[in-house]
Structures are given as C-alpha cells and as structure tokens.
Amino acid sequence: MSHDASHPAHLAHHFDSPEQQNQSSSLGMWLFLAQEVMFFGGLFVAYAVYRFKYADAFAVASGHLSLFWGAVNTVVLICSSLTMALAVRCGQLGDKRGIIRYVVATMILASVFLGIKGLEYAHKYEDQLVPGPQFEYVPDFDSYSVPVTAETADPNFAGHVQLFYSFYFVMTGLHALHMVIGLGLMVWLIVKAAKNHFSSEYYTPVEMTGLYWHFVDIVWIFLFPLVYLVWRH
Amino acid sequence: MSSPSDHHHVMPVRTYLNVFGALLVLTVLTVVVAFFDLGPLNVAVAVTIASAKAYVVLLYFMHVRYSNRIIWLTAAAGFVWFVLMLALTLSDYATRGWLPYPEAW
Amino acid sequence: MTKSRTHYLNVNHTVGSWLFTVDHKRIGLMYLGTILFFFLLGGIAAVLFRVELMTPGSTLMESETYNRLFTMHGITMIFFFLVPSIPAVLGNFLLPIMLGAKDLAFPKLNLASWYVFTIGGLLGLGSIIFGGVDTGWTFYTPYSSTYANSQVILAALGIFIAGFASIMTGLNFIVTIHKMRAPGLTWFRLPLFVWAHYATSIIIILGTPVIAITILLVAIERIFQVGIFDPALGGDPVLFQHLFWFYSHPAVYIMILPGMGVISEIIACFSRKRIFGYKVVAMSSLAIAILGFFVWGHHMFVSSQSMYAGMVFSILSFLVAIPSAIKVFNWTATLYGGSIKLDTPMLYALGFIGLFTIGGLTGLFLATMAINIHVHDTYFVVAHFHYVMVGGMVMAFFGGLHFWWPKMTGRHFSEMLGRITAVVIFIGFNLTFFPQFIVGYLGMPRRYHIYPEEFQIFHVLSTAGAAVLAVGYLLMAAYLFHSLILGKRSSRNPWKAIGLEWTIPSPPPTENFIDTPVVDYEAYDYSLERAYEDDEEDHS
Numbered sequence A: 001m002s003h004d005a006s007h008p009a010h011l012a013h014h015f016d017s018p019e020q021q022n023q024s025s026s027l028g029m030w031l032f033l034a035q036e037v038m039f040f041g042g043l044f045v046a047y048a049v050y051r052f053k054y055a056d057a058f059a060v061a062s063g064h065l066s067l068f069w070g071a072v073n074t075v076v077l078i079c080s081s082l083t084m085a086l087a088v089r090c091g092q093l094g095d096k097r098g099i100i101r102y103v104v105a106t107m108i109l110a111s112v113f114l115g116i117k118g119l120e121y122a123h124k125y126e127d128q129l130v131p132g133p134q135f136e137y138v139p140d141f142d143s144y145s146v147p148v149t150a151e152t153a154d155p156n157f158a159g160h161v162q163l164f165y166s167f168y169f170v171m172t173g174l175h176a177l178h179m180v181i182g183l184g185l186m187v188w189l190i191v192k193a194a195k196n197h198f199s200s201e202y203y204t205p206v207e208m209t210g211l212y213w214h215f216v217d218i219v220w221i222f223l224f225p226l227v228y229l230v231w232r233h
Numbered sequence B: 001m002s003s004p005s006d007h008h009h010v011m012p013v014r015t016y017l018n019v020f021g022a023l024l025v026l027t028v029l030t031v032v033v034a035f036f037d038l039g040p041l042n043v044a045v046a047v048t049i050a051s052a053k054a055y056v057v058l059l060y061f062m063h064v065r066y067s068n069r070i071i072w073l074t075a076a077a078g079f080v081w082f083v084l085m086l087a088l089t090l091s092d093y094a095t096r097g098w099l100p101y102p103e104a105w
Numbered sequence C: 001m002t003k004s005r006t007h008y009l010n011v012n013h014t015v016g017s018w019l020f021t022v023d024h025k026r027i028g029l030m031y032l033g034t035i036l037f038f039f040l041l042g043g044i045a046a047v048l049f050r051v052e053l054m055t056p057g058s059t060l061m062e063s064e065t066y067n068r069l070f071t072m073h074g075i076t077m078i079f080f081f082l083v084p085s086i087p088a089v090l091g092n093f094l095l096p097i098m099l100g101a102k103d104l105a106f107p108k109l110n111l112a113s114w115y116v117f118t119i120g121g122l123l124g125l126g127s128i129i130f131g132g133v134d135t136g137w138t139f140y141t142p143y144s145s146t147y148a149n150s151q152v153i154l155a156a157l158g159i160f161i162a163g164f165a166s167i168m169t170g171l172n173f174i175v176t177i178h179k180m181r182a183p184g185l186t187w188f189r190l191p192l193f194v195w196a197h198y199a200t201s202i203i204i205i206l207g208t209p210v211i212a213i214t215i216l217l218v219a220i221e222r223i224f225q226v227g228i229f230d231p232a233l234g235g236d237p238v239l240f241q242h243l244f245w246f247y248s249h250p251a252v253y254i255m256i257l258p259g260m261g262v263i264s265e266i267i268a269c270f271s272r273k274r275i276f277g278y279k280v281v282a283m284s285s286l287a288i289a290i291l292g293f294f295v296w297g298h299h300m301f302v303s304s305q306s307m308y309a310g311m312v313f314s315i316l317s318f319l320v321a322i323p324s325a326i327k328v329f330n331w332t333a334t335l336y337g338g339s340i341k342l343d344t345p346m347l348y349a350l351g352f353i354g355l356f357t358i359g360g361l362t363g364l365f366l367a368t369m370a371i372n373i374h375v376h377d378t379y380f381v382v383a384h385f386h387y388v389m390v391g392g393m394v395m396a397f398f399g400g401l402h403f404w405w406p407k408m409t410g411r412h413f414s415e416m417l418g419r420i421t422a423v424v425i426f427i428g429f430n431l432t433f434f435p436q437f438i439v440g441y442l443g444m445p446r447r448y449h450i451y452p453e454e455f456q457i458f459h460v461l462s463t464a465g466a467a468v469l470a471v472g473y474l475l476m477a478a479y480l481f482h483s484l485i486l487g488k489r490s491s492r493n494p495w496k497a498i499g500l501e502w503t504i505p506s507p508p509p510t511e512n513f514i515d516t517p518v519v520d521y522e523a524y525d526y527s528l529e530r531a532y533e534d535d536e537e538d539h540s
C-alpha cells in the first residue's frame, strides 16, 4: 500500500481523513474516561454509604492523615496538570522540544507525588493502620475532640475506622496505579517526540495522554477533600 | 480545517496560568473552610469546591469548551450517571429508618 | 470465477495471520470459537446438575459439587458466553459492513479485546479446574468475601478482566457508529441492528466498570481480609448487592438488546417489509439502555433494602417494560400483512418474540413487591430469566448465526435440518423451563438439589426438556460443521435481503468494500428493486 500526499503516514488505511481519525481518537478517549468515572464512581458510592453510616469513625480516622502532605500533593498534581496542558499546547504548535520539556516536567512532578504518597503509606504502615489482621487502632478521643456518641461507643468502632483506611488505601492506591500508567504513557510520548513523529498536524498521542492525565488530576481533586478533610475543626 | 470541533484551537499561555491560579486558590479555600464547623454543610462545601475545580480542568485543560457536542455529552454522561447511581443507592440508606423495625432488630 | 476470488478467509492461511489479524471479521470468528467453548462448558455443567435434579435426594453428587456446578454454569454462561455473544461475534463481523466502513475505528483495540477476553476466560477456566466456585454467579458477600472455601479470587479476576474486553468492544462500536458511517447513511437510515449495538455499548461503557470495581473489592477483601463488605467490621453486604446489581441488571440488556437488533433484521427480511415504526423501535433501544440502569433494586426487595427505595425501583421496573413492549408490538405489526417466509432464521425470530414476551411479562410479576416476596429465589425466577436469556438471547444468537452464516462462511447449511432443529430447540426449551415456573410458584427454591418428592415430576420434565435441547444444539453443531466443508456455495444475497452487508460478496473481501458505498435509501426498503437483485456470479 502506498501513501500518497492525501494519505499521510500517520493516517490509518481505514480512515478517510486525518480529521476523522483525530475525532475518533478523541471520542474514544472520552468514552474511556466516562468508563473511568464509573470505575472510580463505584468506589465513591461505597465510600459515601460508609461515611453516611459511620460519620464519626471516618472523622477520627481521617484526622490521622497528614493534611500537610495531602495539601502539598494536591498542589504538586495541579502543577503537573498545568505542565501537561502546556505540553499539549506545544503539540498544537508543532514544538517538539517543548513537548519533551513539559512532559519531563510532568513526569518529575508525578514522581514527587508518588514519592510523598509512598512516605505516607510507610507512615501508616508503622502506625499499624494498614487494614487487615494486623490493623490496630486504639481510640484516642481526647486528641481529636470527637464527642462520645452512640457510634463512637460502639465496640466495633475500630472496625469502622479500619473501613475508612480500607477505602483510603484502595482509592489512593488505584489513583497511584493510574499515575504509574500515565508515567508509562509519557515515556512513550518522549520516545515518539524524539523520533520526530509529531507535527502540528499530528500530535494525537500527546493530546490523549493529556486528557488521561487531567482525568487523574480530577480524581485527586475529589479524593483530597473526601479523604483528608473529613474532620479538621 | 476550522470547525467548532477544531482541535487546533490554541489557547494563550495566559489562560492556562489563570486556570492554574484559580485551582490553587480553590485548593486553599477548601482547606480553610474545612477548619470551620458547618455541620453537614462541610461535605457539601467540600464537594462543591471540588466540582468547581473539576469543571475548570474539564473546560480549559481538557479543552471541552472548544469541543463538539458529542464530547460534551460523553463527559457529562459519566458524571451524571455517577450522581444517579449515588442518589439511588443513598435513597435506600436514607429512608431505612422511616419504617420502625421490630424490637429484635 | 468464485474459485479464484480472494476473500478474508483465504487471503492467508497461517496461524499467525489469525492470531495477529486486525480484520474485524476474523476477530469476530475468533470470538465465535471462544464463546462456543464456554457455551459447551456451561452446557455440560447444566446437563450434569439437571441429571442430579431428577431425583429428590442427593444421588449423583454432594451438595458441595452441586453448588460448584450451578455456579460454573452461571458464570460461564453469563460472563463468558451471553455478554460477548452477539456483540463480539455478529456485531464485530457486521457492524463495520453495515456502516459501509473498512473496519472498526480501532482495529488493534479490537484484537486486544479478544486477547483480554481470552485471558479472563482462562482465569475463569482455571477457577473451575482448581476446584470451582460455590458462591453462585452473584458472588454475594460476606459468603464470597469471607467464608466461601473455593476459587473465588480466580473467578473474580477472570470476570474483572473479561469486563475490560467488553468495554473495549463497546467503546469501539460507539466511535465507529459516530465517525465511520458511509456517505448518505444518516442516523435514521441505520439498520436497527446498529441502533441496538449503539444502545448496548452505552450500557457497557457506563455499567461494566462498576462490576469491575465491585468484584475487585471482593477480591481485595478476600486477599487482605480488610472487611469492606464484612459485617463483623461494620461492612455492609447489602452495599455489595447495590453495586453488583447496578451492573448486573443493565447486563440483562447488554445481553438482550443485541438480540433485539438481530430480530429486527430477520423479521424485516422474512416479512419483506420495513420494520413498523422504525424510529420508535430505534429510540426504544436507547430508552431501554437508559431506564434499565435505574431498576436494579428489584433484585433486593427482601435484602433489608428500604421499602421506600423498593417502591421507587418497582415503579421504574414497570416503566422499562414499556420500550420492551413497544418492540414486541412493532415486530408483530411488521409481520401483519407481510409476505412471510418461514426459513430457519425466521423460526428463531418468531420463537424469540413468543418466549421473550413470556420472560418479560413474568419479569413484571417479579417487579411487583408483594409477589416478589412470595416467589423470591424460587424456580419461578430461574424460569423467568431463562425465558429472557435462552428463549430470548440464545434464540436470537442462533437466528442471527443462521441468517449471516452464508455471509460469514460463504456456504449454505441444510435448510431442512435447520428448520427441524429450530423446532426441536423450541420444544426442548419450553419443556425445560415451563415446568420451572410451576414448581417455583409452588415453592421450590433455587440452588437446592434436595427437595420434597411432590416436586419431582416437574424436575423430571425439565431434565427431559434439557435432553431435547441438547439434541437440538448437537444437531445444529453437526450440520453447521458439515456445511463448512460440503455446503453449497452461497451467492452474495441468498435471502434477498436489504442491507449493505448483502451488497458485497460472500465471504467478503478483507477490505469489505472496494469503493465506499453511498447510501441513498432507507433501511429495510423492501419495495426497492435491488432487494431482489442477487448476482449468482460474483464480480470483484
């Protein structure tokens, strides 16, 4: 099959035009993201039900998380979204070196985020707050000024606290997994950019990775208040 | 080449920086608000601020503002479906107490 | 000459040319082979426990074995046969052709979906080989997450992974329908098969991820003992049911909607009429897809779900019957005054209409809260969903397979044997499942193999029916296989049907269309001259 001028190298044979191909990729990516919303959505619904049932336990458990590091990570991730958006902008302008520069910046910020997350996990591990048979939580109401209610007096209160941590680890863990996949995509972008595959006519992979990355950012935008800010007053 | 769905629409760097600034301000706001006791409103405010942040990211970083209708629809469908799933599930938990259970429960 | 013509089957014969193909038609056939294997597996399980059920006591097997068999039947039939059946086989094969496209929008993703599905299937198979699962296909917690002493994790991971195959297919379909329609092929000129797959894909995209995360939570809870659904730690088993049914009720429509699409194609062709109320039928698919999401609580009337939520779910369940009924009425109206030909595909289609109607109406009984309490978890429920799933979906699948068999293989099956088999299957099906309505109404609970003696007659009838059904399926396997080798070669349009797939040779060339077709006519316009056009000699 020969590629003439009207059929550039990046255009797959079953598409008629680059426009059609790009719009297909874009719609496909958005459908994937809609699917992702429902994937995380199931978790958020479960979280909501338990928060509704065990409000006090969730408040106490959330108080053990480090607000400082959570907030720092939020800022780090927002910065990475900015650099990613600028990488896509460079794609629009056909600026290959700009793409590489901003993607590398995004990767550095993502690594910082994951590093901080890892430290937080390690800290929770030391405090025996990782759910499972080894989980140990001794209620310490005074330091969190939680009133003794029917719920906090429940002999199973520690179990409810563990539920919070189950969600904390599953939700942030799946989010982190998505970031690791994003990092993989960015390595691929750098390779493609270095090989001169992108131009202002074709930068679809940069655009799609950008969409994915911003989605990961949005998940965190919701996770941050729901996980770290349950009970701060 | 130039249609409303044109993916070549280039926004000025200034717009990106403004969005970035708005996101930082909203992040500070959500942390500050969390230190005030608003009762059940704390969750509502936190989720509202988060939704505002997500909306800005969608519109500008993800270019939904310059995308065609089907993209709008797809983006909206995910969120609307999530809200409906949440609402119907919680409708169960919220109304369980309405009917008193026998003593043994 | 037909002998020398190159088509998608003979273009290359190496194993690699199949395993690395991105041709949607070949991938459809690979899916066909894979799902038929699981159909066989699920069928074997069914035969085994049907034989056991002939006697009221425990004759052939222990309860442990029985539990594993019905679970194996449910999991393989639902997740590895019914959900992918029509979309991944017929949809894959036909959708791009019906749109006048060379392939799906993402051919590599399509191939990936087959691999992902196969990996999921192998994990499911592994769970059977390493001892089976005893939770039922519904995986209710806390039994599945804490107490079950069987291969829950393997099966859960298998379903989790196969779910992504389904998502890949759905995503591919939606993009293809939006972006790759031939010139002139407007939305309301699309075949209803395409509309049905569009609606199905929406459900897949918005529903399947929820079962994925739910089943993942069960696996996580089992592996790490973290108590997400464990009441001992304050977890809520009813929450699992909410999440599970949020997918699994719409999954019923993932299974039945493509079947409805197939039926529309067959009814139109063998009545030689445009589908009555085309637009309404198309829109009813979307209505089912959307409404179907908000009825899931009708599975939970006795689960301690709030009565008020139950009332809402009950009302919504009644609402979703409306678009389903619209379809049935419109098919019937299409038949009225048509020049009906009772060829094999049409027999399956007529069977579908009758059996689906019974399945659907008994669904309304079950959506009624007071009746539901009486028949909850009885054979009445078993009979109901088999009328929808087997009487509906499996009938539609085999109807479609026969309808497009000449297109896919380029060969004719024996029409005589085809008709006989369709009748045998119809009789076998009703004999198997109708007695279950009665025995269920009398109080026989599902998932038990030891039962009071007065129920035996119904179980014997049911098992006899299953045997007839099995004979029907084996007969079909035999003559279809025979047709592959010795069947008469098919022309491009053996049924004289309208539709882009009938304008290209059988079997189609790899690129489907030499020139992109231009569509200037409505779907099912059987008044057109071209409906009767059938070149015996394929020119390409």
Ligand SMILES: [Cu+2]
Binding pocket: C248, C249, C252, C295, C296, C298, C299
């Ligand atoms: Cu249902």
